[in-house]
Amino acid sequence: MPKTTYPRDRFDEVSRQRARVGAHRAENPRMRAWVVVLWALLATIVLVAIGIFGSLIATGRVTLFPAPSATPAPVATIEPVIDLTYGVVVLNATPEPGLATRTKDTIVAAGWPADSVLPGDAGTTDFPETTVYYSFPEDEAAALGLAGVIGGAQVAQTDAYLQVDDPATEVDESVVKQLTVVLGLDRIASPSPSATE
Structure with a gap:
C-alpha cells in the first residue's frame, strides 16, 4: 500500500514540554x-x-x-349570715367561771331568743382557741355569722355536737339546727403576776 503524505500543519509541531495545551480553568485560589x-x-x-x-x-x-396549665377554679367565699333560727350551745372550756353565761348574754343581745341559747361547762378547762362548730356544710354561713357576733372565732365542721329530736331516727329533717360555741383560753384575761405568786 502506497504511503500517503499530507502537508504539514500546526498540529504536527508538538512541543517537547508536557504542559497543558488549550483552554482550561484556572486553579482555585488556596483558602x-x-x-x-x-x-x-x-x-x-x-x-x-x-x-x-x-x-x-x-x-x-x-x-x-408545653401543655396548657389548668386554671384553678375560684374558691367560693361564704358570706357570714346571722340566722336566728339556729339553737346555740355555749360551752365554757376554760377555768374562768361565768364565761359561758356572759357569752350567752352577748348572743341574746344580737337577737337570739334567750331560750334558744344554752350555756354550760365543757369537760375540759384548757381548750386553746374559741371555735364555733357546725354539723353540715350548709350551716357554715350561720356559724361564720355567730363567730362574728361573739367577737371572732374559729369555725369548724364536726358531727360531735349533732343533736337529733328522735335518737332512733337517721340524720334527716329531724336534726335540730344547732351551732356549738366552745370557749377557749383565748377568751380569758391572762392572770396578773401578783395572782400567780
Missing part, C-alpha cells in the same frame, strides 16, 4: 488556614448545641409544646 479553622469551630459549636438540646428534649426536661 487561608484561619478560614478553615473558623468554619470547623462554628460547625463544632452548632453540632454540640444541637446534641445538648436534643438530649434535653429526649429526657423530657425541655418541651417544645
Whole structure:
C-alpha cells in the first residue's frame, strides 16, 4: 500500500514540554488556614448545641409544646349570715367561771331568743382557741355569722355536737339546727403576776 503524505500543519509541531495545551480553568485560589479553622469551630459549636438540646428534649426536661396549665377554679367565699333560727350551745372550756353565761348574754343581745341559747361547762378547762362548730356544710354561713357576733372565732365542721329530736331516727329533717360555741383560753384575761405568786 502506497504511503500517503499530507502537508504539514500546526498540529504536527508538538512541543517537547508536557504542559497543558488549550483552554482550561484556572486553579482555585488556596483558602487561608484561619478560614478553615473558623468554619470547623462554628460547625463544632452548632453540632454540640444541637446534641445538648436534643438530649434535653429526649429526657423530657425541655418541651417544645408545653401543655396548657389548668386554671384553678375560684374558691367560693361564704358570706357570714346571722340566722336566728339556729339553737346555740355555749360551752365554757376554760377555768374562768361565768364565761359561758356572759357569752350567752352577748348572743341574746344580737337577737337570739334567750331560750334558744344554752350555756354550760365543757369537760375540759384548757381548750386553746374559741371555735364555733357546725354539723353540715350548709350551716357554715350561720356559724361564720355567730363567730362574728361573739367577737371572732374559729369555725369548724364536726358531727360531735349533732343533736337529733328522735335518737332512733337517721340524720334527716329531724336534726335540730344547732351551732356549738366552745370557749377557749383565748377568751380569758391572762392572770396578773401578783395572782400567780
